[in-house]
Amino acid sequence: MVVTDAPDKNRFEARDDDGTLAGVITYQVTGNVVAYTHTKVEEAYEGHGVGGLLARTAMEDAQAKHRLVVPICPFLASWLDEHQEYEKMVARSHRRVK
Numbered sequence: 001m002v003v004t005d006a007p008d009k010n011r012f013e014a015r016d017d018d019g020t021l022a023g024v025i026t027y028q029v030t031g032n033v034v035a036y037t038h039t040k041v042e043e044a045y046e047g048h049g050v051g052g053l054l055a056r057t058a059m060e061d062a063q064a065k066h067r068l069v070v071p072i073c074p075f076l077a078s079w080l081d082e083h084q085e086y087e088k089m090v091a092r093s094h095r096r097v098k
Contacts, residue, residue, distance in 0.1 A: 001050065003057040012058050014041075014050050025054040025076065033091075034062050035070040055079040059086050 001022060003014045011026040023041035027034050036058055041050045055076050062069050069090045071077040080090055 001053060003053055005061065012054055012061070014045075014054050016045075023050040023054055025058050025073070027058065029067070032065075032067050033070060034065075034067045035072050036076045037072045039073050039075040051075055052079060056083075059083070059089075063089060 001014055001016055003012050006013050010028060011024045013024050014022045016022050021042065022045040023039070025039045026037045028037060029035075039051055039054060041054075058076070059069065059080075063086070067089070069086070071080055071090060071092075080086055
């Protein structure tokens, strides 16, 4: 699985070895803030770690670019709860919506 940035589409794309799109995480950038808005994994790839790979790649990219992350996407917000190493770069609300 390879994840690449597709800035013309405002998303990271995960593709398998034959180039089939397995999933995406979309984003919006304003200045030094990146909002990750949605994560989608194709049904055939669910449960194979594609979402986590997309999340990690997106967060590593934001870290390398010194961006503040706004996790609008519920999947990413939940993933970040389990990956505290990124907490310093995440803007979180004081109220949690469940």
